[in-house]
Structure formats: C-alpha cells, structure tokens
Amino acid sequence: MPEIRVGTRCWTVPTGANLLDALNEAGLGVPYSCRAGSCHACLVRCEDGLPLDALPEALALDRHAVGWRLACQCRVVEDLRVEVFDPLRDGVGGTVSELDWFGDVLRLRLRTERSVRYQPGQHAVLWLGGVARPYSLASLPGEDDYLEFHIDCQHPGAFCDRARALEVGDVLRVGEVRGGALHYDLDWQDRPLWLLAAGTGLAPLWGIVREALRQGHQGEIRLLHVARDRAGHYLAAPLQQLPGVNVELVMVAQLEEALAALRPSSRQTLALLCGAPASVERFARRLFIAGVPRGQVFADSFVEHA
Incomplete structure (x- = not known):
C-alpha cells in the first residue's frame, strides 16, 4: 500500500x-x-x-x-x-477595515499586508478560525485600496458563524486567488452587456460593471439583481448612481415576469450570470429563449457551503 x-x-x-x-x-x-x-x-x-x-x-x-x-x-x-x-505561511494577512450589514448580507472589507493581484470576476479563499471558504471579489483593483467580499449569512455555516462575530481590526488570511468564468474583455466595448445576479452573486458583477465603465464601455449595459426582500438589494443606491447603466431591482416573486420581458437589442448581446445554481440555470434558460447564443453567456454558480 x-x-x-x-x-x-x-x-x-x-x-x-x-x-x-x-x-x-x-x-x-x-x-x-x-x-x-x-x-x-x-x-x-x-x-x-x-x-x-x-x-x-x-x-x-x-x-x-x-x-x-x-x-x-x-x-x-x-x-x-x-x-x-498553511494560511500563516502561504496566505496574505488581511485586517478588517469595514463591516456593514444589509439584512443577512455582510459586506466585508480587508486591507492586506501586501498587494494581492486579481482581476474583476475572480475569487479568493478566505481563512477564518481554521475554516476556509471561497468568495468572489467585489472590489476593483487599481481603484479600491481594500479587498471587498459580500457574504450571505442567512443560513448557519462554519464560516458564516465566525463571520457574524467579526469586528473591525480582526485579521483573516487570504489564500488562493483564481479566475472564474466571469470577466470583462476590452473587445466587448461596443457590444450590449447584460449582468444578471441573484443575492450575493452581485459581488463579482459589481466589480465587473465598474471595470466596464472604467474602460469606456460604449454599448448598452443592463444589470438585473434579484433578492428575497428589499434589504437583499444591498447595493441599490450605488448601483443606481452608475452612469449609463440600466438597473433593475427585482423581487423573487417578480422574477419570471422580469425574465420574460428580456429582449436583446442585438445578436451581439453578451450576458454574465452569477448566483446559486438554480438561479443561474433559470437565467440561462430564459436568455436562450430570448435569443442570446450560448457562446455569449458566461456563468458562475456559487458553491454550496456547509
């Protein structure tokens, strides 16, 4: 053996x-x-x-x-x-600089002991009390001087239970940073861009939409965010301040009606989807019916955490 x-x-x-x-x-x-x-x-x-x-x-x-x-x-x-x-040896220390609660969603901002290289749409593994979980980065490199994560603490879990007790000044470790399916490509600048998120699936799209604007995106930008209740639209105010972005804040009960109304203005429309697997599948199915080619749909489903 x-x-x-x-x-x-x-x-x-x-x-x-x-x-x-x-x-x-x-x-x-x-x-x-x-x-x-x-x-x-x-x-x-x-x-x-x-x-x-x-x-x-x-x-x-x-x-x-x-x-x-x-x-x-x-x-x-x-x-x-x-x-x-070993997160102490192989990871990067991050000190909690801001904690904001929006219902069950925790917006966590960390200032790291050294620079962490990443792109909008990527994930990082966070270590807290011996528990490690991956979360999407919501911050924008080169513009935000912190790493931002949106953590859904609606359900009990090993990481969420510890996150609820965090205080400003506490230290976490940031481990592996990796790419997902979501990104912004400079070749997309003239194409319609749709961003569909459920819950904290908004996190990577918040970074990506700001990257698109920073790069001077010329095409239509449409962002649809689905939440369980009003508190779940935790970035409603900053989203509605984004210049030239058509923002739709949709309750779960209204989702089917909102999806049925999706009509791409061009066969060149690109769609980025993020959220729980069931939500992402629902988005993708409706986009296919609406005529958005599968090769122009980029999706990232959240891992179910224990």
Whole structure:
C-alpha cells in the first residue's frame, strides 16, 4: 500500500484512496467545502510523488507544475510526501477595515499586508478560525485600496458563524486567488452587456460593471439583481448612481415576469450570470429563449457551503 508523509508523520493508505480523506482521517484537518474542485480550500503541495489528479486544469499551470494539488480531486497511487497549505505561511494577512450589514448580507472589507493581484470576476479563499471558504471579489483593483467580499449569512455555516462575530481590526488570511468564468474583455466595448445576479452573486458583477465603465464601455449595459426582500438589494443606491447603466431591482416573486420581458437589442448581446445554481440555470434558460447564443453567456454558480 502507498505511504503518505506529512512532516514527521507517516502512514499507509489503500491504493486509490482519496487524498483529502486520507489526510483528514489522519487528523490533519485539511478544510474543504465543495469536494468538486471549485472552492480550492483543500490545497496541498506534493513534494515527492504524484497522485492521480482528476482535475488538473483546476489550477494554473505554474502552480500545478510545482506540485500544488486539490486534495479532493486526487487519488493516492504511489508514495507521497505532502505539505498542507498553511494560511500563516502561504496566505496574505488581511485586517478588517469595514463591516456593514444589509439584512443577512455582510459586506466585508480587508486591507492586506501586501498587494494581492486579481482581476474583476475572480475569487479568493478566505481563512477564518481554521475554516476556509471561497468568495468572489467585489472590489476593483487599481481603484479600491481594500479587498471587498459580500457574504450571505442567512443560513448557519462554519464560516458564516465566525463571520457574524467579526469586528473591525480582526485579521483573516487570504489564500488562493483564481479566475472564474466571469470577466470583462476590452473587445466587448461596443457590444450590449447584460449582468444578471441573484443575492450575493452581485459581488463579482459589481466589480465587473465598474471595470466596464472604467474602460469606456460604449454599448448598452443592463444589470438585473434579484433578492428575497428589499434589504437583499444591498447595493441599490450605488448601483443606481452608475452612469449609463440600466438597473433593475427585482423581487423573487417578480422574477419570471422580469425574465420574460428580456429582449436583446442585438445578436451581439453578451450576458454574465452569477448566483446559486438554480438561479443561474433559470437565467440561462430564459436568455436562450430570448435569443442570446450560448457562446455569449458566461456563468458562475456559487458553491454550496456547509
């Protein structure tokens, strides 16, 4: 049976064992959220030996080349020496500078000990009290001097329970920053741009719409935000102040009517969607019916957190 080494610890596991399970059964406490290769909370580095990786494309080539792997996607097929991601060593410290509550949504702003490189639409893994979760960046690089995250704390959860107790001055760690499906492309400047968000799916689109305006977008911009109640439209005021952006704030009960009214002004319309999987699927289905080609729809679904 293959052998796993972590520091001074060494033990054997059955061939084909899941690496995340093997590490946690040995008491290493590697965090995870989705077990689907999306959240990047279970990052480890293989120093010797290589596991069978079911999702190598989930990590950037340079990270993959030096041994970083998502433990949930790996099977142990030979001896391994593994280094577990350490947020104190491998992450970046971020001090809470602002906390604002909008109903169950927490807007969290962090000032980091050193610069974090990212683009609008990307995600970052936040570490708090030994729990790691990925959240979309809502801030705009080069303009905002903080990292902003929107955290939906409606339901209990390991991260949300800790987030509710945060105070200004507390320190979190920022881990892996990665790209999702959402971005703004300079080649889009003359094309109609639709942004559809449900709940805190607004976070990455808030950064992207401001990036589009900063880049001088010339086409129509339409932003539709769906929420459970008025408090859920937590960025209503700043959204309505965006120049040249047609903003629609829609309650869940009104959503079907609002979606049925979508009529693209051009076959060149681009759509960016974000929210829970059911909402994103609903958006995508309606856009297809409205005539927006699938190749012009970019979607990012939130991972369901425990």
